[in-house]
Amino acid sequence: MVCKHVQGYEDYEALPNAELTSDDKLLVYFRPRHFKIKPTGEKFEAHFTQEGKIRRRGEKTVVWQKAKLLDYNPKADTREMPIFLKNSISLKGIKPGEYQLEITLRDEVGKSVPAVKTVDFKIVPTKTTEKDKEATTGKK
Numbered sequence: 001m002v003c004k005h006v007q008g009y010e011d012y013e014a015l016p017n018a019e020l021t022s023d024d025k026l027l028v029y030f031r032p033r034h035f036k037i038k039p040t041g042e043k044f045e046a047h048f049t050q051e052g053k054i055r056r057r058g059e060k061t062v063v064w065q066k067a068k069l070l071d072y073n074p075k076a077d078t079r080e081m082p083i084f085l086k087n088s089i090s091l092k093g094i095k096p097g098e099y100q101l102e103i104t105l106r107d108e109v110g111k112s113v114p115a116v117k118t119v120d121f122k123i124v125p126t127k128t129t130e131k132d133k134e135a136t137t138g139k140k
Helices: 130-137
Strands: 003-008 011-014 025-030 038-040 043-045 048-056 062-072 085-090 097-107 115-123
Touching (some): 003 025, 025 097, 025 115, 062 085
Antiparallel strands (some): 003 011, 025 085, 038 043, 048 062, 048 097
């Protein structure tokens, strides 16, 4: 889910219409489900990796990608692990338009089939203020 902010597990605020400018960061909340954990000594451990790709909506050409978007290896004293993942992706250089972020999540402990989720978002033009216009044109 595209968010305005993420504070913690199930504590986030969705971004209305998932609209950002290329100056913003794409903030995504992701909660893995049905993952495996393993005992390691007196603790329990999970391990997730993610990769990400951004495409214009409806197109196949990738405009941004990161093979190692996340490598997360939490450990806990119990088997109960309320896990969430937060991604923050710079949109610098991506032009206004409608896009999709495709995240591939791998459960490195369970070795199951990767989960692939797609999130739609829109990049809108940066709003220009009067102060910005003055700075670029030198006119008041």
